[in-house]
Amino acid sequence: MNSLTLINILLTIIIYMGARKLAHRFPSPFTIPILTTTIIMICIFHFSGISYDAYTPAKEWITALLGPATVALAVPLYKNKDIIKQKLMPAIVGLIIGTLSSIVSAVWLSRAFHLSENIQAASAVKAVTTPVAIETVQIIGGDPTLAAALVVASGxxxxxxxxxxxxxxxxxxxxxxxxxxxxxxHAIGTSQIMGEGPIQGGVSSVAMGAAAIITPVILSVLYQFL
Incomplete structure (x- = not known):
């Protein structure tokens, strides 16, 4: 890891910590930390002349941590396992319908606006967390970088x-x-809904994880007919 990569990682962390304090002091949907951090980082890159290519190594280190962070969401899942068991069947039905709707609507809208097949493929995985989206989009011939951008935008x-x-x-x-x-x-929405209460956060964590599992399965079959 070179010095620029380390500086970019530390800068991102510091800005995110500041964004969390801002969100705590001024709670609003428009002050969620990841949104504030993204805007500030873009401004810094623009005015400092740092290119995205120069930031890419730092991005890869940060992205690598998304996997463990996603697994950590199992904690609220365990704490709310009883209520999840009680409503398991309605949850499965809602999850499948929601995932199908997200995939089909995204692809159909992309085709309606005559967007490229690359964008169509990337939009199909926008509702799952970034590590899963990056791997899944390659199955259907999409661009992982574009998929990651759409995942963040969707979240x-x-x-x-x-x-x-x-x-x-x-x-x-x-x-x-x-x-x-x-x-x-996925994770961005889950982090926001957790502020409403432990049940919302726990169920959202389960839904995010389940959607990440069934989306590749659905896409491998459904995408051939869209």
């Missing part, structure tokens, strides 16, 4: 607008809110 959109949309639709039951966010907004 940010879900984290910012998801809880508000659920509230507008009078969906207040904690289990349902957690399941919805985790299915379509």
């Amino acid at each position: 940010l959109f879900g984290a910012i607008f998801g809880p508000a949309l659920l509230t507008m639709m009078n969906i207040s039951e904690p289990f349902s809110r957690g399941l919805s966010i985790g299915t379509v907004s």
